Amino acid sequence: MDQIELLKRCQEGDELAWEVLVRREQGRVCSIAYGYVGDRDEALDLAQEIFVRLYHRLDTCRDTEKFHSWLLRISRNACLDHLRRRKARPPRQDIPADEMPALKSAVPTPEEDWIQSSRQRLVHQALRCLSEISREMILLKDIQGLPLEEIARLLDLPLGTIKSRSSRARVELARAIVDLGGGPGGPENPGSIGAEAAS
Amino acid sequence: MMQGGRNDRDRRRREEEFVQGVLGQTSGSACNRAANQLPGLADGELAALDRQLITAHLEHCGQCRALAVTLGWLEPLLPQMAEIDPGPAFTRRVLQKTSLAAPGMSAGPIIEPGGFGPAGWMDRLGRWWGERILRPIFPMQVAYVATVVLILLTSTPISPLRGTPGRVLETMRAGSGPLPVFGPVVGAAGESAGLWITQRVDATGGHIVRVVRGVTDQWNRRIERSAPARNRLNESIRDCAKQLRQGQLSDAGHFVPQIGHAAGESWRQWRGREASPQNESEANVNPRSMDRERSTP
Numbered sequence: 201m202d203q204i205e206l207l208k209r210c211q212e213g214d215e216l217a218w219e220v221l222v223r224r225e226q227g228r229v230c231s232i233a234y235g236y237v238g239d240r241d242e243a244l245d246l247a248q249e250i251f252v253r254l255y256h257r258l259d260t261c262r263d264t265e266k267f268h269s270w271l272l273r274i275s276r277n278a279c280l281d282h283l284r285r286r287k288a289r290p291p292r293q294d295i296p297a298d299e300m301p302a303l304k305s306a307v308p309t310p311e312e313d314w315i316q317s318s319r320q321r322l323v324h325q326a327l328r329c330l331s332e333i334s335r336e337m338i339l340l341k342d343i344q345g346l347p348l349e350e351i352a353r354l355l356d357l358p359l360g361t362i363k364s365r366s367s368r369a370r371v372e373l374a375r376a377i378v379d380l381g382g383g384p385g386g387p388e389n390p391g392s393i394g395a396e397a398a399s
Numbered sequence: 400m401m402q403g404g405r406n407d408r409d410r411r412r413r414e415e416e417f418v419q420g421v422l423g424q425t426s427g428s429a430c431n432r433a434a435n436q437l438p439g440l441a442d443g444e445l446a447a448l449d450r451q452l453i454t455a456h457l458e459h460c461g462q463c464r465a466l467a468v469t470l471g472w473l474e475p476l477l478p479q480m481a482e483i484d485p486g487p488a489f490t491r492r493v494l495q496k497t498s499l500a501a502p503g504m505s506a507g508p509i510i511e512p513g514g515f516g517p518a519g520w521m522d523r524l525g526r527w528w529g530e531r532i533l534r535p536i537f538p539m540q541v542a543y544v545a546t547v548v549l550i551l552l553t554s555t556p557i558s559p560l561r562g563t564p565g566r567v568l569e570t571m572r573a574g575s576g577p578l579p580v581f582g583p584v585v586g587a588a589g590e591s592a593g594l595w596i597t598q599r600v601d602a603t604g605g606h607i608v609r610v611v612r613g614v615t616d617q618w619n620r621r622i623e624r625s626a627p628a629r630n631r632l633n634e635s636i637r638d639c640a641k642q643l644r645q646g647q648l649s650d651a652g653h654f655v656p657q658i659g660h661a662a663g664e665s666w667r668q669w670r671g672r673e674a675s676p677q678n679e680s681e682a683n684v685n686p687r688s689m690d691r692e693r694s695t696p
Contacts, residue, residue: 218497219490222490222493222494223490226485226489226490226493227482227483227484227485228481228482230482230484230485231480231481231482231483234483244489247485247493248489248492248493248496251493251497252493252496252497255497256523256526281534284535285534285535287535288535317479319476320476320479320480323473323476323477323480338477342473342477342478343477343480343481344481345478345481366438367435367438367439368435370437370438370441370470370473371434371435371437371466371470373473374437374466374470374473375434377469377473378462378466378469384468384469384471384472
């Protein structure tokens with residue numbers, strides 16, 4: 201079904217259309233929420249909150265052709281609100297897993313269960329090592345595929361700044377992956393660096 | 400053959416050491432500049448000369464080569480992460496939360512025809528409030544709005560409370576009024592509000608006017624009705640303060656119950672209840688006479 205038509209039906213109060221819209225967009229919204237908060241349960245709760253917010257603001261989406269930009273904007277605002285609230289709460293005193301090797305379990309964590317691909321897990325792990333702005337750039341541009349002009353409008357920054365930040369963020373991510381010992385040169389893909397470099 | 404290969408590696412290592420030595424004493428390492436240009440190389444946006452330069456650098460720099468290869472590795476991987484499957488339970492929870500359960504799912508509230516969703520203005524207000532109250536900045540915003548409202552109430556020309564703070568201050572400085580603190584404040588504010596309301600009443604007329612007039616009349620009646628009790632309270636406080644100034648703490652303490660009685664009576668009269676004879680007699684008892692009664696065998 202056409203996205204514009206679907207959105208119009210939702211705005212008219214068609215509950216079936218809303219269900220289809222939720223099913224269609226839930227993966228994207230969950231991915232955005234997870235990218236911002238980095239925790240599976242928190243991301244699911246946040247994604248629900250985003251959908252509730254979206255539902256009550258459907259009639260404010262005037263330009264139905266730009267629905268995805270609008271959805272991204274709402275999701276981003278909800279995520280930032282959530283992070284702000286989380287900052288206001290006292291931090292949890294978690295022990296880093298790396299410091300407690302005895303506690304490491306062979307049973308996969310919910311995150312490992314959720315994100316099947318080890319490559320994607322590695323990228324998520326590397327994303328957590330980046331600065332907030334770099335992580336957001338990767339999320340919006342490279343993962344969600346938002347055009348640079350749209351990101352500039354969303355973040356209210358000049359296009360040139362967005363371009364340079366995007367490039368820097370990609371290099372930071374690549375460096376984080378190399379530092380984590382993963383990527384094409386990691387244990388899963390030994391020798392591929394040399395091969396690709398030679399080609 | 401093996402000897403030739405080893406010689407070749409040694410020669411390259413010596414060349415590399417020489418180049419690094421020269422770079423170390425001149426421009427420094429070019430790796431930072433290379434890293435900045437790597438995304439452009441991956442996107443094919445570099446000019447031909449830049450492309451040749453960075454390719455030459457990559458042939459000799461293992462770290463930058465690893466970065467370049469990782470960037471290429473990431474390029475097809477990142478768009479695949481745009482969606483994560485949260486499972487079927489998630490959809491059901493969202494639909495329940497938005498009160499729009501699809502057929503076969505657990506039913507939500509009935510949807511009102513014509514509008515999108517069951518939310519009325521009370522629900523919207525509740526949601527709005529729920530979102531705001533969770534924000535850490537909210538108390539600051541409330542304080543700011545309250546300050547602006549107070550300034551508007553006491554400073555704008557059409558405000559009924561215009562000039563009230565100044566008049567309250569004057570009255571307090573003059574030391575007159577039925578109560579030491581609350582009396583002037585309530586009196587001045589009430590007087591200003593009453594004047595404003597009366598003007599509006601005369602100007603507009605009609606049903607609202609009668610209601611407003613009724614409220615002001617009741618306000619005035621309450622002030623009048625509670626005046627004797629407030630006077631007694633005022634006297635008791637004054638006597639107590641006098642004893643305190645003279646350092647007679649025990650005598651001042653005797654006035655405390657009397658102040659309590661007078662305050663209670665004042666409140667009851669303000670609310671419209673008549674003083675009970677027992678309370679009245681208790682309130683009028685002089686603490687000193689009570690002392691005398693206690694000391695008499």
